[in-house]
Amino acid sequence: MAPTTETLTAERILEATEEVLRRHGPAKATVVDVARALGVSHGSVYRHFRTKAALREAVTKRWLDRTSGELSGIAAAEGDPEARLRDWLSALFAAKRRKAGDDPELFATYMVLTGEAGTAVGEHITDLTAQLARIIRSGVDAGSFDTADPEASARAVFHATGRFHDPCYSREWERPGVEGEFEAVVELVVRGLHS
Template sequence: MNDPLTAESILDAAELTLRRFGPRKTTVVDVARALGVSHGAVYRHFPSKEALREAVARRWLARITGPLAAIAERDGTATERLHAWLSALAAAKRSKVLDDPELFAGYAILAEETRDVVSEHVAALVGQLAGIVEGGVAEGEFRAVDPDRTAAALFDATVRFHHPAHAYEWLRTPGDEALNAVLDLLLDGLRA
């Protein structure tokens, strides 16, 4: 291997080996073998198998959180941003299931094993929603509500459209019509 070993190159290799062997069978030795290095070289970047798995999970979840943050911060009304944000979250999760079901199944197992990482992810998402709600209240678009509590309720009310436990439903029906009906109801309840 001519390229210097980096955390990113290790994470790339870890994703490939997770896809190939699944999370239950993937080892640090497998990742090192894919890179053509010793497992000790991987451990210099990630002190344990758990640390490597958490980093892979964080990276995967950041691919969802990042684009949603851009929606939360863009111009437009709070109603437009809230609708776009929740629709994008549902579409991103649905895409992960439909585009690569084997990899998604592996990440579902990985998510179970890295619950703290998933909890951080959910907190970040709810925080983005709270920012949208807070902006809507400040602009007089939404009635006076507690942004944090309302954001958590919005997240929970739409869980069917974005939580991996509901993936089997996404395979049967796209859910856009049902999601739009739920969003219309939620937004009607928020409007000032």
């Protein structure tokens, strides 16, 4: 193992872990493989992540946070709440499709990791529904949407559109006509929020 000259950071470890997972898959990837890829001892990795489970949880959170980050700008933007809601839902669908289609091996790996993740998936869903609630609340404030409980409406919108962002439906995302089906569901959801 050649000594590394770069400072070992949690971010470097997570980047290496993602590459190791891509190469070996979740069943065979080990902390020793990650350490070897970084040119450090496995003890150095454990100083940043106390267990293999903690490392896997952190890499899963990092992966999920990329989607949340893409969407947060839409949620925080000013402007027409209906257009923002449509844009946000479209961006979520596009991000999930991109993850599934651009790197199917890594997507399959993350399907395994999200199944075993402790709190990362729940936190991700909480963040996404909070972003939706922010958009819906701005629609209520503008008089565009009519709901007494933006948070409950956000959860309902999230669940109603689940077929277009829940990874268990990823095989359907490339089917002919799926865009039209998505647009019909979004139209129904948006109409349901209008006053």
